[in-house]
Amino acid sequence: MPIEVDGQSYETDEEGYLADLNQWRPELATAMADADGAPLTEDHWEVVNFLREYYEEYQIAPAVRVLTKAIGKKLGKEKGNSKYLYELFPYGPAKQACKYAGLPKPTGCV
Amino acid sequence: MAVAKFDVPELKEYPIIPKLQKDAMAHSAPYVAKEEFQTKLGYPGELIDNWKEVAIEKMGELTNKYRSLSVYLDSCVKCGACTDKCHYYLGTTDPKNMPVARQDLFRKVYRRYYTLAGKIVPKLVGAEDLTEEVLDDWYTYFHQCSQCRRCSVYCPYGIDTAEISMAAREIMDTVGKGQKYCNEIIGKAQVLGNNLGLPEPALIDTLEGLEEDIEDETGVQVKMPLDVKGADVLLITPSADFFAEPHIDGLIGYAKVFHEAGISWTMSSYASEAANFGMFIGSYENMQKLALRIRQAALDLGVKRIVFGECGHAWRVAYSFLNTLAGPFDFLDQNYPVPQHICEVTHGLIQDGTIKLDKSGNDHMTLTYHDSCNVARASRMGDTPGGQFTIPRDIIRASCNNFYDMPEHSIKEGTYCCGGGGGLLTDDLIELRVKGAMPRMQALKQVTEQNGVTHMAAICAICKSQFSKIFPYYDFQMDQIVSVHQLVSNAIVLTGQTDGESDEENSDNDDSKDAEQAA
Numbered sequence: 146m147p148i149e150v151d152g153q154s155y156e157t158d159e160e161g162y163l164a165d166l167n168q169w170r171p172e173l174a175t176a177m178a179d180a181d182g183a184p185l186t187e188d189h190w191e192v193v194n195f196l197r198e199y200y201e202e203y204q205i206a207p208a209v210r211v212l213t214k215a216i217g218k219k220l221g222k223e224k225g226n227s228k229y230l231y232e233l234f235p236y237g238p239a240k241q242a243c244k245y246a247g248l249p250k251p252t253g254c255v
Numbered sequence: 256m257a258v259a260k261f262d263v264p265e266l267k268e269y270p271i272i273p274k275l276q277k278d279a280m281a282h283s284a285p286y287v288a289k290e291e292f293q294t295k296l297g298y299p300g301e302l303i304d305n306w307k308e309v310a311i312e313k314m315g316e317l318t319n320k321y322r323s324l325s326v327y328l329d330s331c332v333k334c335g336a337c338t339d340k341c342h343y344y345l346g347t348t349d350p351k352n353m354p355v356a357r358q359d360l361f362r363k364v365y366r367r368y369y370t371l372a373g374k375i376v377p378k379l380v381g382a383e384d385l386t387e388e389v390l391d392d393w394y395t396y397f398h399q400c401s402q403c404r405r406c407s408v409y410c411p412y413g414i415d416t417a418e419i420s421m422a423a424r425e426i427m428d429t430v431g432k433g434q435k436y437c438n439e440i441i442g443k444a445q446v447l448g449n450n451l452g453l454p455e456p457a458l459i460d461t462l463e464g465l466e467e468d469i470e471d472e473t474g475v476q477v478k479m480p481l482d483v484k485g486a487d488v489l490l491i492t493p494s495a496d497f498f499a500e501p502h503i504d505g506l507i508g509y510a511k512v513f514h515e516a517g518i519s520w521t522m523s524s525y526a527s528e529a530a531n532f533g534m535f536i537g538s539y540e541n542m543q544k545l546a547l548r549i550r551q552a553a554l555d556l557g558v559k560r561i562v563f564g565e566c567g568h569a570w571r572v573a574y575s576f577l578n579t580l581a582g583p584f585d586f587l588d589q590n591y592p593v594p595q596h597i598c599e600v601t602h603g604l605i606q607d608g609t610i611k612l613d614k615s616g617n618d619h620m621t622l623t624y625h626d627s628c629n630v631a632r633a634s635r636m637g638d639t640p641g642g643q644f645t646i647p648r649d650i651i652r653a654s655c656n657n658f659y660d661m662p663e664h665s666i667k668e669g670t671y672c673c674g675g676g677g678g679l680l681t682d683d684l685i686e687l688r689v690k691g692a693m694p695r696m697q698a699l700k701q702v703t704e705q706n707g708v709t710h711m712a713a714i715c716a717i718c719k720s721q722f723s724k725i726f727p728y729y730d731f732q733m734d735q736i737v738s739v740h741q742l743v744s745n746a747i748v749l750t751g752q753t754d755g756e757s758d759e760e761n762s763d764n765d766d767s768k769d770a771e772q773a774a
Contacts, residue, residue: 159286159435159683160286160682160683202456203454203456203457203460204454204457205451205452205453205454205457207457207461208461208464208497208498208499208503209498209499209500209503210461210464210465210468210500210503211460211461211464214464214468227500227734228734231733237724239498239499240682249452251451251452251498252436252439252440252443252450252451252452253440253449253450253451253452253493253494253495253498253530254450254493254494254495254499254530254566254680254716254717254719254720255451255495255498255499255716255720
């Protein structure tokens with residue numbers, strides 16, 4: 146089902162992940178999060194932005210541990226754990242945050 | 256925590272056989288694979304026009320090729336012993352999730368086209384034409400079988416529903432109706448070497464990060480070697496071990512074991528996956544492609560041994576099929592099992608005293624062990640019968656002070672599937688996964704209440720991911736599932752370990768974990 150933002154339509158796959166990574170813009174993340182009923186805060190954005198940076202370099206989302214370490218450095222040690230990330234993204238930091246960041250869903254036994 | 260859009264089964268005090276509810280799960284089917292995922296594996300991009308003829312022909316080919324399949328189809332006497340043995344039936348109450356009913360979806364078509372009675376008097380022998388409705392039923396219910404083989408243990412003829420479900424999926428793939436989750440992953444692994452799609456630079460970065468973590472924690476430089484030519488051991492582990500939790504803690508455990516035992520080892524960026532989803536879709540050809548990557552990596556790196564990490568179905572493929580798929584492995588050191596399971600390696604090293612374990616490292620947990628279906632019922636470990644049950648338990652007992660088994664009917668060869676195996680570990684099947692986990696959750700709840708169990712250990716990437724996802728639906732915490740080698744990692748005494756600071760840090764962590772648990 147495509148997502149509509151500012152009158153423009155963006156193609157997604159069956160699970161709502163953006164079909165074309167290059168089409169991503171911040172407004173899309175906002176729209177997805179609003180549709181899920183949990184608007185993005187600054188902390189959410191830290192995660193989303195880190196995912197995008199990491200993806201740009203490595204063509205894959207970071208391992209949960211890599212993500213928690215990076216977030217711990219940016220937001221403080223008490224937030225550098227997966228418990229905190231799950232509070233931010235209850236459907237899982239790897240999957241939900243990737244979706245907002247416009248990245249493909251991690252596949253496999255994860 | 257988790258909000259369900261369906262009713263989560265209630266955990267009763269003891270297992271009961273639920274009242275049937277016709278079509279209770281008729282709405283549950285995974286996404287169909289798009290053209291791009293199908294064609295990569297050599298299957299048609301969408302349902303072909305003459306699908307019926309092709310499907311029937313394929314069925315004949317498979318029953319000829321696999322003698323076991325035709326025996327399973329011919330020998331069922333409808334005794335009913337299997338009916339209440341499937342976790343998906345127990346959790347969903349849908350009668351088509353009774354193993355015999357699932358088999359009959361396939362069997363009735365087989366009878367119609369491949370038995371004399373079915374050709375002449377189909378109605379008298381329960382034979383039916385292959386119609387679009389039947390095909391849809393296949394797609395729905397052969398994706399509600401995790402191929403765990405529990406039913407086959409109780410069948411007096413040993414009929415293996417897993418094999419029938421694999422055949423059904425292969426036929427569906429052949430006519431262009433494949434499953435997105437499995438087929439996308441198989442295609443990815445054939446190009447990038449792993450199911451995640453983890454490219455080499457990302458793998459290097461992740462492994463370097465882990466080396467830093469271990470050194471920070473222990474003061475010991477434990478290596479995570481990649482593509483090291485001339486190493487003795489090639490470790491093949493599920494790519495989830497590089498990515499997810501608690502899998503990654505298991506990977507750290509393997510590394511510490513190899514380090515402390517002084518075994519030279521390496522992983523491979525070319526064969527960076529143990530999992531082999533080709534088995535789930537019954538495709539020998541696809542299964543072989545991944546197996547050959549492992550062979551190639553072993554040859555290129557010049558290793559002497561191949562060891563598999565904690566992955567259930569990978570161990571089935573490795574233990575039972577690897578030699579057929581990619582052998583002979585006469586270039587490996589024949590003094591070791593080919594291939595070997597990481598648990599066999601660790602177990603041996605504990606037994607001969609090469610590695611020392613300090614059980615108090617796991618005193619913040621009381622453990623139980625979930626036998627993974629493919630290890631329990633489709634393979635073995637060690638050189639004595641039942642080694643696949645005793646070896647992991649021996650390792651756990653050597654690593655911790657508090658261990659209790661779950662009720663007997665739910666462990667060892669009677670173990671319940673986690674609910675996410677066999678290519679069903681996908682979000683579009685979450686209702687099935689939650690409901691299918693019910694029997695395991697019931698058994699876990701029992702030891703939680705009676706023995707104070709706080710954590711469950713497993714040796715399968717799928718089990719670990721499945722439990723961390725579905726635990727919250729049953730009021731458990733997602734971090735109550737742990738890797739067996741995570742326990743080893745917590746307990747192993749590393750030579751040169753800096754005790755003072757790191758010990759304090761450890762106990763701090765433990766306290767906070769306990770607090771989390773209590774909360």
